[in-house]
Amino acid sequence: MHSWSRPSLPEISPALLSDQQLSLYDSASQTVREVKAFNDDAAGAVAGMYVCGITPYDATHLGHAATYVTFDLVYRMLLAQGVRVEYVQNVTDVDDPLFERAERDGVDWRELGSSQIQVFRDVMEQLSVLPPVAFVGAMESVDEVIDMVQTLLDKGAAYQVEGEYPDVYAKVDATKQFGYESHYDRPTMEALFAERGGDPDRQGKQDPLDALLWRAARPGEPSWEAPFGAGRPGWHVECSAIAMNRIGSVFSIQGGGSDLMFPHHEFSAAHAEACYGIDRMAGHYVHAGMIGLDGEKMSKSLGNLVFASKLIEQGVDPSAIRLGLYASHYRDDREWSTEILDAAIERLQRWREAFKLPGSVQRDRAMVRGVHATLANDLDTPRVLFLIDQWADARLEQSAYAGDAADAAALSESSEQVAHAIEALLGVRLVP
Numbered sequence: 001m002h003s004w005s006r007p008s009l010p011e012i013s014p015a016l017l018s019d020q021q022l023s024l025y026d027s028a029s030q031t032v033r034e035v036k037a038f039n040d041d042a043a044g045a046v047a048g049m050y051v052c053g054i055t056p057y058d059a060t061h062l063g064h065a066a067t068y069v070t071f072d073l074v075y076r077m078l079l080a081q082g083v084r085v086e087y088v089q090n091v092t093d094v095d096d097p098l099f100e101r102a103e104r105d106g107v108d109w110r111e112l113g114s115s116q117i118q119v120f121r122d123v124m125e126q127l128s129v130l131p132p133v134a135f136v137g138a139m140e141s142v143d144e145v146i147d148m149v150q151t152l153l154d155k156g157a158a159y160q161v162e163g164e165y166p167d168v169y170a171k172v173d174a175t176k177q178f179g180y181e182s183h184y185d186r187p188t189m190e191a192l193f194a195e196r197g198g199d200p201d202r203q204g205k206q207d208p209l210d211a212l213l214w215r216a217a218r219p220g221e222p223s224w225e226a227p228f229g230a231g232r233p234g235w236h237v238e239c240s241a242i243a244m245n246r247i248g249s250v251f252s253i254q255g256g257g258s259d260l261m262f263p264h265h266e267f268s269a270a271h272a273e274a275c276y277g278i279d280r281m282a283g284h285y286v287h288a289g290m291i292g293l294d295g296e297k298m299s300k301s302l303g304n305l306v307f308a309s310k311l312i313e314q315g316v317d318p319s320a321i322r323l324g325l326y327a328s329h330y331r332d333d334r335e336w337s338t339e340i341l342d343a344a345i346e347r348l349q350r351w352r353e354a355f356k357l358p359g360s361v362q363r364d365r366a367m368v369r370g371v372h373a374t375l376a377n378d379l380d381t382p383r384v385l386f387l388i389d390q391w392a393d394a395r396l397e398q399s400a401y402a403g404d405a406a407d408a409a410a411l412s413e414s415s416e417q418v419a420h421a422i423e424a425l426l427g428v429r430l431v432p
Helices: 064-082 096-105 109-126 141-156 186-195 237-245 258-276 308-313 316-326 337-356 361-376 381-396 408-424
Strands: 022-024 031-034 038-039 044-051 083-090 134-137 158-160 168-170 213-215 232-235 250-258 280-287 291-293
Touching: 022 280, 044 064, 044 237, 064 083, 064 250, 064 280, 064 291, 064 308, 064 316, 064 361, 064 408, 083 237, 096 109, 109 308, 134 141, 134 237, 141 158, 141 168, 141 213, 141 232, 141 237, 141 258, 168 258, 186 258, 213 237, 213 258, 232 237, 232 316, 237 258, 250 258, 258 280, 308 316, 316 337, 316 381, 337 381, 337 408, 361 381, 361 408, 381 408
Parallel strands: 044 083, 044 250, 083 134, 250 280
Antiparallel strands: 022 031, 038 044, 158 168, 168 213, 213 232
C-alpha cells in the first residue's frame, strides 16, 4: 500500500540545537526516559517506530490527527538528532467495524476502505505529517499473520477452540510478563477487554482474556486459507506481524492513542514476545491522550467527531490545526473547541507577522535552542508555544531590538533559520 508524499523538511544548523536527546514517557516503566536508538554499522543510529494506524471509516477526525501529529513530532526530533527512523504504520482494512459501516451505508466494504484511506492520506499530507517508511494494510500481511499464528500454536502459546467456528486464541499466560505495559489489575483488564473488542464470553476459550488470533471463516465474510483453517486475522496479531516483519523483534517505540494501551498494545506485544522468546518488544510504549468535545471523548461510536478534513475544506490553515493540538500536552486527555481553534489561528497570524519584522540574532538562536530542548523533554508543546510567543512579542515590540549590532544580511539569515527550524521541528510554516 502506498503512503503519502513527504513534506519539505528544511535542514537545521546543528549549532542552533540544544544538546538534549529526545526523552519520552514510557507507559511500561512509568517514567520519562531517553529514547534508545540502535546502532547499525552501515547507517549509524536507527530507531524503529511502529504506530497503530486507522480502521478506514470516518478516518480523519481530530483524535486521529492528534495521535499522528504527536508521533510526527517524535519522528522530526529523532531526525534532528541524526537518527534514521524506520517508521511503520498499519491500516486495518479488514475488520468488523468496517463491514458494519459499509452495510449501514449500502456500499462495498472494499470501496469504503479505499476511499477513507485516500482521505486519510490527503489530510496527513495537508498537515505536513511525515509519511511512514512502510504503510501496510492488513490484507497485505495475511501470510505473515498465518506464519505467526502457526508459530504460536507450535510453541503452545495458542490453541484452537472446538465447534462450528474453530477460532484460534492466544493464551493470556503465554508470557510471564503479561500486563507490564498497562499495569492494570485483572478486573480492569476484563472490563476494558469486553469494552474494546474482546470476546470474554466466547464458548470454548480457556481464559476470558485470551485474545483472538485467527477468526475462522463465517458466511459472507472475507477469508484466506491457512493450515489451521480458512479465516482472517485478529486485530492484535496483525500489528505484531507487521511490526516484526518490517522493523524486527525489538524496536524503539510502539505508539498510538491511550485507548490502545489495553488490550491492543498489551496483546500485540505479548504475541511478539511469545513468538520470539523476548522479554520486551519495544523500548518505549508511548500513548497520546484522547481528544474530547463537550466533555466526552471524541469517538466514532458517540458520533461527536470534528474532522480535520472538514476544517481544511473550510479554509483553516493546517498549521493552525497543529497549533491547536499543541496547546495541551500530548499525554493529556483534552478538549477541542472553537475557542481553541480561534486562539491557534490568531497565534499563527501573530507569529507570521512577527517573522516579517527585524529580529535579534541572539534572541532567535536562544529561542530555537529552547524550543528544541523543550521538545526533547517529553514533547512539552505548551511550553514551546510560550517560548515562541515570547519571541514573537519581542519582535512585535520594535524597541526591544534597539542597538542590535547585526547587519541586515545577518538578520535576514537568522530569520530564515528560525522559519526553517519551526517548520522542521513543529511542522508549522511561518511562510504560508
